Amino acid sequence: MTPTILTAFPRIPVGQWASDAIDWLTLHAGGVFDAISTVMSSLVHSLSNALLAMPVPVGVAVFVLLAWVVRSARFAIATLVALLLVVGMAQWDNAMLTLALVLIATLTAIIIAVPIGILAARSSGVSAVVKPLLDFMQTMPAFVYLIPAVTFFSIGVVPGLISTIIFALPPGVRLTELGIRQVPEETVEAGYAFGASPRQILFGIQLPLAVPTIMAGINQVIMLALSMAVIAGMVGADGLGKEVVSSISTLDIAKGVEAGLAVVIVAIYLDRLTGALGDKTLRRGSLLAQVQRRRRRTVLAA
Amino acid sequence: MTAISASGLYKIFGRRPGRGVDALRNGRTREDLLRDGLTAAVIDASFDVQPGEIFVVMGLSGSGKSTLIRMVNGLIPATAGQLEIQGREIEHLSPDALREVRRSTISMVFQHFALLPHRTVGENAAYGLAVQGVNRADREQAAQEALELVGLKGWGGHLPGELSGGMQQRVGLARALAAKTDILLMDEAFSALDPLIRRGMQDQLIELQQKLDKTILFITHDLNEAMRLGDRIAMMRDGRIEQIGTAEQILNEPANNYVAQFVHDVDRSRVLTAAAIMEPPPATLGSGAGPQAAHKLMRENHVQWLLVVNRDRTPRGVLWEDDVADAVRTHRTDLPWSPVHEMPTVHESVPLADLFALSAQHLSPIVVTDDRGGVRGVIPRVTLLAAAGSGEGRWGDEDAEAPPVSAGDQPSPSPASTVDAVVPGSPALAGAGSTAPVLQESDPR
Numbered sequence: 001m002t003p004t005i006l007t008a009f010p011r012i013p014v015g016q017w018a019s020d021a022i023d024w025l026t027l028h029a030g031g032v033f034d035a036i037s038t039v040m041s042s043l044v045h046s047l048s049n050a051l052l053a054m055p056v057p058v059g060v061a062v063f064v065l066l067a068w069v070v071r072s073a074r075f076a077i078a079t080l081v082a083l084l085l086v087v088g089m090a091q092w093d094n095a096m097l098t099l100a101l102v103l104i105a106t107l108t109a110i111i112i113a114v115p116i117g118i119l120a121a122r123s124s125g126v127s128a129v130v131k132p133l134l135d136f137m138q139t140m141p142a143f144v145y146l147i148p149a150v151t152f153f154s155i156g157v158v159p160g161l162i163s164t165i166i167f168a169l170p171p172g173v174r175l176t177e178l179g180i181r182q183v184p185e186e187t188v189e190a191g192y193a194f195g196a197s198p199r200q201i202l203f204g205i206q207l208p209l210a211v212p213t214i215m216a217g218i219n220q221v222i223m224l225a226l227s228m229a230v231i232a233g234m235v236g237a238d239g240l241g242k243e244v245v246s247s248i249s250t251l252d253i254a255k256g257v258e259a260g261l262a263v264v265i266v267a268i269y270l271d272r273l274t275g276a277l278g279d280k281t282l283r284r285g286s287l288l289a290q291v292q293r294r295r296r297r298t299v300l301a302a
Numbered sequence: 303m304t305a306i307s308a309s310g311l312y313k314i315f316g317r318r319p320g321r322g323v324d325a326l327r328n329g330r331t332r333e334d335l336l337r338d339g340l341t342a343a344v345i346d347a348s349f350d351v352q353p354g355e356i357f358v359v360m361g362l363s364g365s366g367k368s369t370l371i372r373m374v375n376g377l378i379p380a381t382a383g384q385l386e387i388q389g390r391e392i393e394h395l396s397p398d399a400l401r402e403v404r405r406s407t408i409s410m411v412f413q414h415f416a417l418l419p420h421r422t423v424g425e426n427a428a429y430g431l432a433v434q435g436v437n438r439a440d441r442e443q444a445a446q447e448a449l450e451l452v453g454l455k456g457w458g459g460h461l462p463g464e465l466s467g468g469m470q471q472r473v474g475l476a477r478a479l480a481a482k483t484d485i486l487l488m489d490e491a492f493s494a495l496d497p498l499i500r501r502g503m504q505d506q507l508i509e510l511q512q513k514l515d516k517t518i519l520f521i522t523h524d525l526n527e528a529m530r531l532g533d534r535i536a537m538m539r540d541g542r543i544e545q546i547g548t549a550e551q552i553l554n555e556p557a558n559n560y561v562a563q564f565v566h567d568v569d570r571s572r573v574l575t576a577a578a579i580m581e582p583p584p585a586t587l588g589s590g591a592g593p594q595a596a597h598k599l600m601r602e603n604h605v606q607w608l609l610v611v612n613r614d615r616t617p618r619g620v621l622w623e624d625d626v627a628d629a630v631r632t633h634r635t636d637l638p639w640s641p642v643h644e645m646p647t648v649h650e651s652v653p654l655a656d657l658f659a660l661s662a663q664h665l666s667p668i669v670v671t672d673d674r675g676g677v678r679g680v681i682p683r684v685t686l687l688a689a690a691g692s693g694e695g696r697w698g699d700e701d702a703e704a705p706p707v708s709a710g711d712q713p714s715p716s717p718a719s720t721v722d723a724v725v726p727g728s729p730a731l732a733g734a735g736s737t738a739p740v741l742q743e744s745d746p747r
Binding site for chain 2: 184186204205300
């Protein structure tokens with residue numbers, strides 16, 4: 001009996017629909033995609049050019065100093081050692097290209113994610129619509145994004161960037177919403193009770209109090225972007241990803257390990273750096289915190 | 303003009319709450335509504351708060367008091383009823399107009415302080431002014447003054463997280479004071495504090511109130527706090543106001559069994575004042591009279607002592623039987639004041655708790671006077687003891703489930719039964735100071 005039921009049940013051509021939709025979009029909205037492509041690629045290229053224009057010692061010094069300013073001297077030393085390893089493995093240029101891709105993708109993702117997160121926090125309706133969309137974006141295998149991205153934007157850095165943004169966006173939205181919803185109701189009430197407008201409450205109370213959670217979200221966005229940036233190498237985005245892909249196709253273990261190690265170093269550096277931005281206890285030993293402490297002491301003394 | 307005037311306020315949560323109001327007006331109960339998926343938080347609440355008054359709304363959790371206070375500044379809109387702030391209807395105001403009322407007229411202090419952790423104490427205190435767009439110099443000035451008022455001078459540069467709970471709530475109070483509004487809403491403002499700190503804050507609030515003369519609507523679940531702070535108290539249960547009255551009225555004339563059981567455990571000696579328990583002197587004598595007249599009055603009234611009053615009704619002293627008898631025997635013409643017994647005098651607003659020591663030190667009854675020093679009544683020791691204990695027996699313990707009163711920081715009064723055993727047939731508690739004694743030469747009892 002089972003075969004009849006199976007044959008009687010119609011084949012639902014979801015994939016065909018999606019494919020048709022993408023064809024239609026390519027045909028009718030090509031101009032939009034071209035514009036996005038131009039803007040994105042010029043953004044990534046100018047950032048990667050800037051990073052590559054720095055002499056390597058200056059670049060290393062900048063990242064080490066940043067590590068000290070934001071987190072701690074210990075982290076700065078670890079950064080120095082790790083970056084020298086990247087330079088020693090001849091992966092510096094690739095690392096900078098990947099960094100440019102990750103930074104632009106992260107920035108774009110944040111610009112999209114935070115406002116959506118705010119809307120979702122303020123309206124349960126928006127939240128109900130957004131949540132399944134985010135689930136979809138996060139669980140759909142990342143490679144699947146690459147196919148339409150290539151049809152829209154052709155080979156290069158842009159399809160990689162776009163699929164990276166889509167894949168990395170969800171935690172930014174989720175944690176922004178969570179952060180705002182976590183602000184104690186009484187504190188928001190206090191704002192209203194003293195006559196604050198909804199705008200004053202958003203920017204004066206909700207967002208500042210949500211910052212640690214939002215920063216945790218941004219940290220997640222960066223980590224996801226980095227993992228996706230490697231996959232983006234498959235569609236021709238320059239950087240460590242491309243290096244890894246080419247080492248797979250040539251079974252070059254040595255190159256694969258070196259490129260992979262460089263990815264790990266960039267990932268850990270970005271994670272620790274952004275982690276310290278969101279968590280006060282992590283940046284106690286930072287240069288920034290020391291300066292602030294000194295300034296407060298003089299204010300309190302006066 | 304009344305500061306806050308509420309009449310027939312309803313707040314019902316749920317879908318189409320209006321039908322709940324109609325149902326309640328038609329005599330359906332809160333439980334009936336619950337079955338229809340409606341929660342009646344406030345039911346038919348009417349009250350007026352006069353300018354300069356501390357009006358306490360007292361109730362257990364779930365009684366609707368927090369909803370009620372939030373309706374006053376529009377944080378929660380009423381489902382039905384009228385609410386006027388200084389004569390202005392606030393129910394149908396536009397959001398902008400409502401914001402204006404909150405900025406200019408009503409400020410609020412919260413149970414868990416609700417300070418902004420990322421801003422300094424000074425910035426927190428200035429929050430209300432910052433929202434209004436007051437310039438930095440002016441609001442820093444106002445914040446500093448407010449912090450000084452609450453005893454936090456010099457803490458402006460610290461972050462709230464560095465302060466203790468009591469100090470944080472002072473910042474909350476300073477924030478409300480800096481806004482310079484006439485009306486102050488205090489939502490369980492001291493409930494999150496330790497008993498000792500809470501006590502200190504209550505004292506400070508009373509002191510500030512004498513200085514600033516704000517209108518304060520204070521919410522609490524602590525009966526002792528309500529009695530201590532409130533000029534008048536509204537007792538709330540299940541969304542309804544059961545009784546509104548002064549602490550003494552609620553203690554002595556509870557409107558129903560619920561209120562009676564609630565106040566059962568209260569420390570009466572801190573709530574009742576001398577005026578509430580004093581009785582008319584059994585016999586008084588003009589200060590111009592002689593020992594013979596005194597002797598006659600004592601015999602007629604079967605009393606052992608007499609209160610002597612001057613022409614302006616101020617107390618002159620107390621005469622004792624033995625001294626008067628001696629004076630008559632020795633044909634003295636002036637009144638024989640006792641060489642050992644002094645006459646203790648107190649103002650009528652002194653709480654009972656402060657009378658015990660006085661009563662213990664003097665054999666003479668305590669004489670109660672009004673603002674001008676005139677005699678209003680007397681409190682013999684027996685009366686004092688009976689009043690302290692008379693919570694028991696009047697309402698009984700038939701329902702053992704008296705509502706829990708939050709642990710106050712004051713010791714409970716001595717067990718009433720013990721006192722009753724010592725003083726059988728003690729005079730009943732005088733009613734709420736309403737019985738002004740008639741002062742006549744001979745007041746037959």
